[in-house]
Amino acid sequence: MKTIVRLHxxxxxxxxxxxPPLALSAAEITPPVIIxxxxxxxPPSLANSTITAGRVLVLIGVTADGALSDLLVxxxxxxxxxxxxxxxxxxxxxxxxKIDGQPAPMRVSxxxxxxxxxxxxxxxxxxxxxxxxxxxxxxxxxxxLAKATGLDHAITAERTVTPTHPGKALGLxxxxxxxxxxxxxxxxxxxxxxxxxxHPAFATAAIRALEGWKFSPPRSKGRPAIVHFQxxxxxxxxx
Numbered sequence: 060m061k062t063i064v065r066l067h068x069x070x071x072x073x074x075x076x077x078x079p080p081l082a083l084s085a086a087e088i089t090p091p092v093i094i095x096x097x098x099x100x101x102p103p104s105l106a107n108s109t110i111t112a113g114r115v116l117v118l119i120g121v122t123a124d125g126a127l128s129d130l131l132v133x134x135x136x137x138x139x140x141x142x143x144x145x146x147x148x149x150x151x152x153x154x155x156x157k158i159d160g161q162p163a164p165m166r167v168s169x170x171x172x173x174x175x176x177x178x179x180x181x182x183x184x185x186x187x188x189x190x191x192x193x194x195x196x197x198x199x200x201x202x203x204l205a206k207a208t209g210l211d212h213a214i215t216a217e218r219t220v221t222p223t224h225p226g227k228a229l230g231l232x233x234x235x236x237x238x239x240x241x242x243x244x245x246x247x248x249x250x251x252x253x254x255x256x257x258h259p260a261f262a263t264a265a266i267r268a269l270e271g272w273k274f275s276p277p278r279s280k281g282r283p284a285i286v287h288f289q290x291x292x293x294x295x296x297x298x
Contacts, residue, residue, distance in 0.1 A: 090156050091155055102143055115134070118168050123164050127149060129249060215275045217274060222265050235294065245276055
């Protein structure tokens with residue numbers, strides 16, 4: 060059976076673009092294009108079951124070289140479909156997204172539909188959570204993505220790393236970065252991208268620091284959850 064791939068639109072923010080919001084809104088943005096896929100296998104464990112189809116919603120990062128940088132499953136109909144999607148995705152290759160003609164890292168949301176008609180659909184940033192609450196198939200399964208207002212307790216940073224200041228050598232005495240990312244079930248920051256920055260050097264330093272951060276694991280109704288999060292990094296002037 061063939062895998063039908065339908066790319067509807069670009070997801071979320073763009074990573075390490077080095078552009079302030081106003082410049083980004085005026086930029087010409089081209090989303091990533093899937094150029095190589097491995098077929099998603101129907102789970103052998105379900106071969107003799109009454110289940111004939113399933114869906115998995117996953118967030119992925121695509122580098123400026125067109126490689127998969129990270130993947131995070133946020134919803135599924137049946138757990139058996141998850142490893143099959145993850146295994147296939149790790150073999151995929153992409154033509155990178157572009158900003159004003161230049162390759163740039165981007166974050167994309169894909170919905171896999173596995174069964175008699177297999178297809179992959181890219182969801183818009185503004186409809187990702189809405190799709191989880193609207194699609195009956197996913198509601199019958201497991202939805203890991205939760206709103207911050209629906210968590211049992213507010214997320215707190217249990218471990219932080221201070222970013223290294225790029226230094227006056229670059230003529231950057233002070234700056235600010237806003238990172239947009241997801242906190243997974245274990246409290247790790249995943250798929251960070253830059254929402255706003257005063258200079259690309261500050262953005263690079265902030266992302267490197269975020270890799271060492273650890274948050275309190277999100278819980279919703281007592282169950283592990285994934286939550287969308289933003290964090291500001293302020294770089295003071297060096298004395």
